[in-house]
Amino acid sequence: MSAKRVFKLLGKDFSVGPRKPFFIWALLMPFALTLLFQFAFGSLFEPKPRLGIVDLGDSAITGEVRELEGFEVSVLDDVEELLRKVEEHDLDAGLVLAAGFDEAVKAGEKPALEFYISGESLASNRIIITVTGIEMIRDLEGGEAPVEVETVYFGEPGLPISIRLVPVIVFYALAMAGMWVPSSSLVEEKERGTLTALLVTSATVNEVLIAKWLLGFLFATFLAAVTLLLNQAFGPRPLEVMVVIIVAAALASMIGLLIGIYSKTATMLFTLIKSLGIFLFVPVVFYIFPEWPQWIAKFFPLYWIISPIWEVSIMGESLSLVWFELLVASAITLALIPPALLMKKRMLT
Amino acid sequence: MKKPVSKGSLLISILKKDFRVYSRNMIYLFLTILGLAFFVAIFWLVPDTVDEEINFAITPPLEALFSEGKETLLAHGFPEENLGQLEEAESAFEEEEGLFLVEFENEELLKKVIQGELDIYKTNESSFVIHDPGGEQSRPENADKINLDIGMSFPATFLSDAVLGQKPKVTIFADASVPDELRGVMEGFVREMAYQLAGHELPVELPDEETIILGQDRVGEQISMREKMRPLIAFFIMMMETFALASLISNEILQRTVTALLVTPLRTWHFLLAKTIFGTALAMGQAVIILLLIGGFTATNWHLLLVTVLLGSLLFTAVAMFVGSAGKDFIGQLMYSMLFLIPLMIPSFAVLFPGSVATWVRALPSYPIVRLLYDITIHEIPWADALWFLIYAASWTLVLYGISLVVLKRKVSLL
Numbered sequence: 204m205s206a207k208r209v210f211k212l213l214g215k216d217f218s219v220g221p222r223k224p225f226f227i228w229a230l231l232m233p234f235a236l237t238l239l240f241q242f243a244f245g246s247l248f249e250p251k252p253r254l255g256i257v258d259l260g261d262s263a264i265t266g267e268v269r270e271l272e273g274f275e276v277s278v279l280d281d282v283e284e285l286l287r288k289v290e291e292h293d294l295d296a297g298l299v300l301a302a303g304f305d306e307a308v309k310a311g312e313k314p315a316l317e318f319y320i321s322g323e324s325l326a327s328n329r330i331i332i333t334v335t336g337i338e339m340i341r342d343l344e345g346g347e348a349p350v351e352v353e354t355v356y357f358g359e360p361g362l363p364i365s366i367r368l369v370p371v372i373v374f375y376a377l378a379m380a381g382m383w384v385p386s387s388s389l390v391e392e393k394e395r396g397t398l399t400a401l402l403v404t405s406a407t408v409n410e411v412l413i414a415k416w417l418l419g420f421l422f423a424t425f426l427a428a429v430t431l432l433l434n435q436a437f438g439p440r441p442l443e444v445m446v447v448i449i450v451a452a453a454l455a456s457m458i459g460l461l462i463g464i465y466s467k468t469a470t471m472l473f474t475l476i477k478s479l480g481i482f483l484f485v486p487v488v489f490y491i492f493p494e495w496p497q498w499i500a501k502f503f504p505l506y507w508i509i510s511p512i513w514e515v516s517i518m519g520e521s522l523s524l525v526w527f528e529l530l531v532a533s534a535i536t537l538a539l540i541p542p543a544l545l546m547k548k549r550m551l552t
Numbered sequence: 553m554k555k556p557v558s559k560g561s562l563l564i565s566i567l568k569k570d571f572r573v574y575s576r577n578m579i580y581l582f583l584t585i586l587g588l589a590f591f592v593a594i595f596w597l598v599p600d601t602v603d604e605e606i607n608f609a610i611t612p613p614l615e616a617l618f619s620e621g622k623e624t625l626l627a628h629g630f631p632e633e634n635l636g637q638l639e640e641a642e643s644a645f646e647e648e649e650g651l652f653l654v655e656f657e658n659e660e661l662l663k664k665v666i667q668g669e670l671d672i673y674k675t676n677e678s679s680f681v682i683h684d685p686g687g688e689q690s691r692p693e694n695a696d697k698i699n700l701d702i703g704m705s706f707p708a709t710f711l712s713d714a715v716l717g718q719k720p721k722v723t724i725f726a727d728a729s730v731p732d733e734l735r736g737v738m739e740g741f742v743r744e745m746a747y748q749l750a751g752h753e754l755p756v757e758l759p760d761e762e763t764i765i766l767g768q769d770r771v772g773e774q775i776s777m778r779e780k781m782r783p784l785i786a787f788f789i790m791m792m793e794t795f796a797l798a799s800l801i802s803n804e805i806l807q808r809t810v811t812a813l814l815v816t817p818l819r820t821w822h823f824l825l826a827k828t829i830f831g832t833a834l835a836m837g838q839a840v841i842i843l844l845l846i847g848g849f850t851a852t853n854w855h856l857l858l859v860t861v862l863l864g865s866l867l868f869t870a871v872a873m874f875v876g877s878a879g880k881d882f883i884g885q886l887m888y889s890m891l892f893l894i895p896l897m898i899p900s901f902a903v904l905f906p907g908s909v910a911t912w913v914r915a916l917p918s919y920p921i922v923r924l925l926y927d928i929t930i931h932e933i934p935w936a937d938a939l940w941f942l943i944y945a946a947s948w949t950l951v952l953y954g955i956s957l958v959v960l961k962r963k964v965s966l967l
Contacts, residue, residue, distance in 0.1 A: 228887055252733060253907075273733030290766040293907035308755045316756040322767035325604035325774065326650025331733050334740040337754065341747065344755045349714055350746035351721040352739045356728045357667045394881075469882040474582060 208406050212414035216388055225387040229379035233430040236372045251275050252328040255285050255294040260302035264339050286319060295324035296332040308343045369436045369517060370509050374487045376430040381423030381455025385415040386463030390472045408547050412460060419456025424448055431516055438516045446522060447515050450529050451508035454536045461539055464546045507532040562818055566826035573800060587792055588842060591785045595846045598781055602774035605652040608738060609703030611662045613655035618642050621711025638711060641745050649771055654680055654700060662703045666725045672698050701727040702738055714749035775930055780903060782848050783925030786839050787900050790864045793835035794872040795889055801827060801876025802885045811967045820964050824957055831869030836861050853928050856938055860928060864921040867949045873956035877963040917952060920945035
């Protein structure tokens with residue numbers, strides 16, 4: 204076994220890799236998923252009331268509306284555009300503030316409120332926007348409310364869906380880089396005969412396998428870290444997060460190596476990844492739906508890497524809380540070495 | 553001498569060969585069956601209702617709150633004929649669309665439910681049952697659990713205090729996960745009720761409900777996620793067949809089987825036509841099966857839906873022919889297909905979002921197909937309303953099919 208040859212093989216994979224479609228896809232996938240989940244699905248699962256406003260004077264309400272939390276606010280210039288957007292349900296509601304509206308309210312003139320609601324908006328959004336609007340108008344009027352309202356909170360605030368989806372994106376980073384890249388690279392070498400060519404040189408099968416594993420490991424570590432950074436989910440303990448990512452990448456690329464060793468053709472590889480993918484993906488779903496019984500997730504191997512990522516990066520816990528999970532993940536990685544060595548003969552036939 | 557082979561039998565033999573190759577390709581057969589089962593399962597799993605109400609709790613119950621308020625006011629010499637404003641406030645709670653009210657006897661019970669120590673169920677008879685999940689009693693049967701994250705606790709003297717200007721104090725109990733806007737609306741609701749009771753009218757004139765609602769009022773008739781999934785699933789099934797057909801064509805080009813075929817009486821156009829028929833039949837067949845399984849066809853929409861599915865299948869066949877003509881290996885073809893299919897997928901996601909679709913999305917070739925599938929399966933639009941999108945879809949299909957034919961024919965002739 205020569206470390207120098209392993210690194211030469213690894214260097215070859217890294218220099219040829221960027222031209223391969225699977226390499227490019229593995230690189231692009233976490234970015235694409237981050238965009239999709241954070242911007243699209245984040246607002247799909249938790250849609251916020253969307254209010255449009257046209258201010259024909261200089262109402263204080265417009266400033267207040269812009270500061271509102273939990274709303275999507277658009278300030279428009281044109282009443283016609285506002286009406287069209289409300290009718291097409293691009294907005295849940297629209298408010299037109301006539302010139303001198305604030306002064307009229309303060310003077311007790313009871314001006315007419317030009318307010319529109321989209322027929323397709325949810326009843327809950329209608330109430331939220333209407334009551335909030337009335338509150339702002341009452342504020343304009345001045346004076347003290349004839350009631351004291353105190354709010355008492357119970358428990359900790361729940362995590363938004365965009366954060367709960369982070370394990371999904373990290374899973375894809377690990378799966379694409381850790382599993383897909385080394386296995387595709389190995390299968391491609393088998394199909395094109397370059398593996399046979401390599402093995403007639405002084406390079407051994409073990410060296411090739413270690414180089415492929417390292418390829419997946421380094422790439423998965425990098426992509427998982429970048430994914431967490433992109434999603435601002437590195438947490439308060441970045442070094443500890445890196446330890447978790449390293450353990451996760453080691454396991455993911457070991458699974459990828461096994462798949463690569465077993466698959467004789469790209470078709471077989473694709474079928475294996477697709478079928479195994481569902482099995483491997485299951486623990487991730489439990490983070491999207493925290494109300495499901497969480498113990499079921501422990502039956503799936505990737506639970507032992509997704510759980511530490513969740514705890515340390517998103518929940519900000521320390522490594523001491525997840526040492527057992529990391530131990531199990533490392534044990535699984537080590538336990539997969541003997542099958543890989545046993546199956547390597549399959550590559551030579 | 554053998555008699556000449558008819559064009560029809562030539563086509564049939566290629567179609568038979570294609571079908572044999574397809575059925576032997578375990579990966580696509582497996583993915584097709586898995587895809588069909590997966591999509592049907594997903595369809596029946598997603599919710600078929602839209603929860604558009606705000607659930608909230610109050611204590612004491614409305615009846616107790618208002619009867620006590622009225623008695624106190626009468627005892628203070630408040631004129632009976634002026635008690636009408638109390639009834640207005642009561643009806644605001646009970647009749648307001650979008651609010652779902654659960655009443656509790658006391659504050660302790662309300663707090664335990666908000667904290668999640670107790671559960672509340674609504675039975676089929678519209679009564680409420682409190683259940684202790686940690687207790688020995690089993691959960692109530694034929695009842696749905698209600699998620700209550702926010703509740704208001706009114707002092708027994710709230711109404712009389714508000715009317716008499718004595719500034720009562722109301723406590724809102726909320727789970728920390730309750731969004732800001734919902735908490736704000738509850739606080740606003742209480743304040744507005746107090747304003748009304750204290751005789752402070754709104755400082756603006758509110759317009760009539762009929763004049764402020766733009767478009768068809770869908771309260772209570774919102775489109776559920778399951779309904780939205782129906783056109784989406786049909787679209788994805790058609791799209792998935794692009795991979796299978798592209799792979800079939802890629803293999804024929806890579807392995808040069810097409811050149812072997814062309815030394816027989818078969819002509820290039822036979823080959824192209826056979827691929828068109830096979831790809832379209834494959835995509836359309838599966839789309840029809842899935843639409844039958846998820847209840848997409850109705851007595852009024854089946855003909856229009858079939859035409860749309862035919863156009864969609866032809867469109868994706870054209871894409872598959874274009875992708876397949878590159879003659880790439882399995883992985884290369886897979887990635888190459890994705891380059892075309894990802895942009896074509898965008899209009900289908902746009903369907904899930906409220907509001908109109910961006911102009912650039914409308915320009916994508918798959919947009920009219922998605923729009924037609926959506927309008928036909930959800931709104932059951934008639935032919936006249938579908939005509940413009942049918943022409944739009946047919947135009948895109950013709951353009952893409954024309955390009956694919958030219959590219960594939962050229963590729964075949966160069967082999």
